[in-house]
Amino acid sequence: MKLLLTSAGVRNATIQNALIGLLGKPIADCDALCIPTGMYGHPSLGPGERAWRFLSGGEPGCPMVELGWKSVGVLELTALPSIDESKWVPKVREADVLLVAGGDALYLCHWIRESGLANLLPSLSETIWVGLSAGSMVMTPRIGADFVGWKPPTGGDDSALGVVDFSIFPHLDCEGMPENTLADAERWAATIPGPAYAIDDETAIAVTGSTVDVVSEGHWTQFP
Known part of the structure; x- marks a missing residue:
C-alpha cells in the first residue's frame, strides 16, 4: 500500500502532484472509496452535518472527495462486521484510493481492526491510502497522549496501526488551534x-515502500 498522509487533505498543487504520482494516472481515471468512520468518535465532527459534508465533497478547506474522481463510494467501517466479506472486500480491492477522514485516531484504529480492513491492508499493494489528520495518524505506531480522546472498551494506550515507523503531529500552527504551536509539538x-x-495544513508525507518524502508548500519539522 502507498500512503499520502496529510494534515488537511489535498490543499495545494504540490500535494496533488504527489497524489497523481502515487496513482500513476489522472485523478479523473481513478475510483475512490471514502471512509468517514473516524469522525464519529470526535465530539465536534460527527455524526451529523460534518460527516455529510465530508462524504458529499463539501469541505473545500480539506479537499478529498471533491478532487474529480471517476467514481466515489462510501466504506463505513462500523457496518462491515455485520455483512459478509464478499459484499465489501472486492470493492476495496477494486478501488484505486481510500480517502480516510479525520476525527479520533483511536476510534478509527479500533474500527479498522474490528471491521477486518486491517487484515486486508497488507495485500493492497497498489492501493493509495490518503489520510486526513487522524486518517494519517492512524497509520503510525503511536499518536501520543495529547491526542487520546476516545478509548476502547478494553482499555489500552495510544498505539495505532504501526504501518509506518514515524508519528505525526498535524495542524502545526493552525489558526484556531492555539495548542498546536511548534513548542507544543516539541x-x-x-x-x-x-x-x-x-x-502544517499545506504539508503531506508520501510513503512508497521504505521511501518517505515530505511534500509541502508550508512548513514542517522532523524530530529524530
Missing part, C-alpha cells in the same frame, strides 16, 4: 519513542 515529540514529524 513537547509532544519528547513523549514519542521514535521518529516523528510535525506538519
